[in-house]
Amino acid sequence: MTMRTRNLGTTGPRVSALGLGCMGMSGMYGEADRAESIATIHAALEAGVTLLDTGDFYGMGHNELLINEALRTAPAALRENARISVKFGALRGPDGDWFGFDGRPAAVKNFAAYSLQRLGVDHIDIYRPSRLDPDVPIEETVGAIAELVDKGWVRHIGLSEVGADTIRRAAATAPIADLQIEYALISRGPEREILPTLRELGIGVTAYGVLSRGLLSGHVSADQGFAANDFRAHSPRFQGDNLRHNLTLVESLRKIAEQQGVSVAQIAIAWVLSRGEDIVPLVGARTRQRLDEALGALDVTLEEADLAAIEAAVPADAAAGDRYAAEQMAMLDSER
Numbered sequence: 001m002t003m004r005t006r007n008l009g010t011t012g013p014r015v016s017a018l019g020l021g022c023m024g025m026s027g028m029y030g031e032a033d034r035a036e037s038i039a040t041i042h043a044a045l046e047a048g049v050t051l052l053d054t055g056d057f058y059g060m061g062h063n064e065l066l067i068n069e070a071l072r073t074a075p076a077a078l079r080e081n082a083r084i085s086v087k088f089g090a091l092r093g094p095d096g097d098w099f100g101f102d103g104r105p106a107a108v109k110n111f112a113a114y115s116l117q118r119l120g121v122d123h124i125d126i127y128r129p130s131r132l133d134p135d136v137p138i139e140e141t142v143g144a145i146a147e148l149v150d151k152g153w154v155r156h157i158g159l160s161e162v163g164a165d166t167i168r169r170a171a172a173t174a175p176i177a178d179l180q181i182e183y184a185l186i187s188r189g190p191e192r193e194i195l196p197t198l199r200e201l202g203i204g205v206t207a208y209g210v211l212s213r214g215l216l217s218g219h220v221s222a223d224q225g226f227a228a229n230d231f232r233a234h235s236p237r238f239q240g241d242n243l244r245h246n247l248t249l250v251e252s253l254r255k256i257a258e259q260q261g262v263s264v265a266q267i268a269i270a271w272v273l274s275r276g277e278d279i280v281p282l283v284g285a286r287t288r289q290r291l292d293e294a295l296g297a298l299d300v301t302l303e304e305a306d307l308a309a310i311e312a313a314v315p316a317d318a319a320a321g322d323r324y325a326a327e328q329m330a331m332l333d334s335e336r
């Protein structure tokens, strides 16, 4: 199978047009099956996916160790194609609690040293602070990653969930490959100021939450419930009346998907793919079945009339509930 590719900005690597986000394989959406997670990473690599996204705080190192095992047990040719994107900076306790971000230069180098060991690699392809540390100027955090680039430990610098001003300051410090940000049919905030800024500066996008954490997949029902350790148990969009309202949007989307002979998830992913060659959607598949479905989005062609029908079915700002709970929204520089 030939995988389409896209460039992460003018200075970043060329990667598969869809990336695999591995977060859900380390408990963020409740329990995940380790063997199936590794089989999913292998299947993604075999299908030509070259971008694997992780964070050192996904399962407090669990996700990086999982990727290490998946790469070690993959055929060498596939292993060499893999580009690993790592987020750092989120601080967590042994019980999984979250208590802020650390973007100090010494912390950046410390985080990187541990990630290199856990991943079992001699460099990280794209390294990015997961959030802006409000106490550390972005120039200092990015400057520390630039030092890691100079020493060969990191190839490219990325950002995550920061707004236009921070993007400009970071780009004035060192070349930035991409911004990782939530972008989906029902998460259109980046269109206002962030996407135009990125395009002006030649910075690419890795879009996450393209299925709005599964909400837009067509596989969620109003009464299914989520385990307490599942992000969705606390996400405003998955609560009571909000969820019921949001599922009506999904049903509107399903009608369009059925006319096209594809699934709701495929339409939602294809819509993000259609937003520009500079955008690489990350899909959070944690099983081979979900991965296959997500990869099918690459074969969906959306004409102007299809795009108009999709946006009429799910207008921008149609979702009920914010994309994060209030406490987490307050940590997003991108929402200021």
Ligand SMILES: NC(=O)c1ccc[n+]([C@@H]2O[C@H](COP(=O)([O-])OP(=O)(O)OC[C@H]3O[C@@H](n4cnc5c(N)ncnc54)[C@H](OP(=O)(O)O)[C@@H]3O)[C@@H](O)[C@H]2O)c1
Binding pocket: 020, 021, 022, 023, 024, 029, 053, 054, 087, 130, 160, 161, 180, 181, 207, 208, 209, 210, 211, 212, 213, 214, 215, 217, 219, 265, 282, 283, 284, 285, 286, 287, 289, 290, 291, 293, 294
């Ligand atoms: N920079 C950041 O702040 C940030 C934040 C969050 C995530 N990320 C990255 O982005 C990646 C993807 O984001 P995400 O997991 O939040 O978003 P997502 O792709 O919108 O949602 C993933 C969830 O959707 C469900 N799903 C249903 N059908 C699917 C299909 N065909 N393909 C894939 N998933 C399907 C899965 O849950 P079930 O298995 O329960 O069906 C899966 O766990 C993460 O793995 C992570 O690497 C970055």
